[in-house]
Amino acid sequence: MRKILYALSSSVIGFGLAAGLAQAEQLTIATVNNGDMIIMQKLSPEWEKETGNKLNWVVLEENVLRQKVTTDIATKGGQYDILTIGGYETPIWGKLGWLRPLDDLGADYDYGDLLAPIKSGLTVDGKLYAVPFYTESSFTLYRKDLFDAAGIKMPDQPTYDQIKEFAAKLTDKSKQQYGICLRGKPGWGENMAFLGTMINTYGGRWFDMNWKPQINSAPWKKAITDYVDLMKNYGPPGATANGFNENQALFSTGHCAMWIDATSAAGRVYDPKQSQVADKTAFARAPVAVTPSGSSWSWSWNLAIPTSSKKTDAAKSFIKWATSKQYVKLVGEKEGWVAVPPGTRKSTYDLAEYQKEAPFAATVLKAILSADPSKPTKDPVPYTGVQFVAIPEFQGIGTIVGQQIAAALAGQQSVDAVLDTAQKQVEREMKKAGYPK
Template sequence: MKIIFTRTSMLAALMGAAALLTNAPAMAETSLTIATVNNGDMIRMQGLTSEFTKANPDISVKWVTLEENVLRQRVTTDIATKGGQFDVLTIGTYEVPIWAKKGWLVPLDKLGADYDAGDILPKIKDAVSVDGKLYAAPFYGESSMVMYRTDLFDKAGLKMPESPTWDFVIDAAKKLTDKQAGTFGICLRGKAGWGENMAFLTAMSNSFGARWFDEKWQPQFNTPEWKKTLTTYVDLMKEAGPPGASSNGFNENLALFNSGKCAMWIDATVAASFVTNPKESKVADKVGFALAPNTGLGKNANWLWAWSLAVPAGSQKVEAAEKFIAWATSKDYLKLVASKDGWANVPPGTRTSLYKNEEYLKVAPFAKLTLASIDAADPNKPTVKPVPYVGVQYAAIPEFQGIGTAVGQQFSAALAGSMTVDAALSAAQSATEREMKRAGYIK
């Protein structure tokens, strides 16, 4: 039988096909919920997410952006209780080895053939690996250093050494303080939290010869070294720091420095690109950099950290999560940021190739010092005296989160003037002893 196609029958067939397409199920979409910290580099990553979803139309991304202390609490609670709220976690070098050993993280061994994990800086890679396996991919890495106003130093006839002592920093801070003009000699973290004020104070204490625990896990806050550390910090901030310093963390001090209110700021090396960015900083062309201070005992007050992306074990969206992590922590992501905001603003401290990139070195006067600070930090020998723990600005034991936050609250209160240095140290010693006994480290 001969079949004749008329114009009407062809039209009917096309309409039928269109109806079938309209009623066909849409491409299955995987929705990722990503928990991250409200730091500048993460905010920039969120702004570039459309580049990822454009290349991966079957994946959508929802962001939960939190202040540092809140992020740590929410993410820890979620993974410990198997809450499943998040598909990608932003965690640090403290959590990775502890959580990986508990089986809470997915090993990241499927990031793609071109990911080049061998390019990750050795110190950073070791910090986010267990038994040679990567359990989190570093988004940016950091140590700490001094950022200072070159114009104010010149005006006062001061010259910042490349590796200053605490005595020099204290003397300069006092000379550079002009409270009537609203300029403070130094800005330092005071907000309570194991990763806020205690990150700074633990690194500072290392340079003063202090330690959290002796070799038998006995807390050490009743020692002369901790007394000198905390007294120096409180006295310095009272004389040369801004008002309300006990509420200031990284972001608050960044805002103060960028608005021209701090002559010096000792904090994370990652801040360097923000304080030298004329779009964000009023003093962008007047900033110098130096190593974190020391007291001549062989340790500078510099730490080691990386905010990294990880996948919680038991996740139903591992493949999509790994795709996102591979994108956000790749060499191509650095090129993407450079194409949008310039090489000076790419996330620092993770890849060896970045520190061999002439385009980056040309526009990032802080690059070599950042790398030197990261290389100088030694998590296995963080203190002048021997210790039983790993970690520069923390002790990598599960109990540290709770202990560090409790101690941070005492030290923040000492800064605020609501308790004495001696009372804060005594309370820190008692609280830490109590927790270490409860956990079975000491009797």
């Protein structure tokens, strides 16, 4: 009898230990190599300590991340438990059933605190398929010391003609000082994110109401010609290799008089630990040309769980932690208030510490809330999305066009030639996909 009791008690203890071990999970998280995500990785041991779980980080350059994550989720590869995905992918993948709903993170998560337009963009048929880690629009960062020295003044919202004038006056290549830095690295989320807004405000659009591509239209040619001229005359060398991170490094080390890019850059450029020009930087709204429609983008980086993950509960625990009010305060206390993830929670903008340390906060919030994906262009269009077209095919066609424009920027072909080629390529892709539907 004693032997039986001992055997039973041993098996119970063994089961208890096994259950305890089973509760600790190792999660694989795929994310982009942007500053906010690097901070998330740095602070994640706090969550690991609280839960006993471990994170395996796969940190990738933006274009590579998109390619790997898209391939894995489409093939149900199950390589990742947590994905960093954009506001473009979330509704498409949610509708396809590739993502777990995230409506059940608990009452203490305070869903009502999430900015309404961002939350809405991540929701399909009443279900939330990702939660925002940080959100951005676009604006113009500039060196106020260089503007003052040149006797010129940046308006609250410059025109692209003014941007050209300023860039010409502020370029001094002998000092490696460039009038403007803009994205040149090809990709639908790299050069085309910026160029999408430039094309919009020049009066262009991706498609007419019958889904006919408009890439070799007059507004596109004017916008891309001005972009190439700006970059060739007043931009840094090798611009086709420069995306968001590369331009941030150039601006932060004093090589750019102006930089039109994501509002999320503000926290890093204003952080003296990361930027040599933190006390010399000012900001204005994104430039306009013939229309204000679609002149600044609307984008969110979000955390999501693929349906192929077998570790949903642990993944939800991390996502809840990393997008909570408490995480915002943790970043502020550990990394500085300028470094907190922007554009996700209303409560962030109510924090006195954030208001004090982040002079850009109100401007960024206004830009995020004013971007209207439902009316991105001067002329009517059959799609939503400011710097992207919210259809599954855009990931491919946006990159095709981005590669063509990079060829023009590199001087390999004329603007007219690359846009004519891109027009034919996109017409072919859209026909293959069955448009108009």
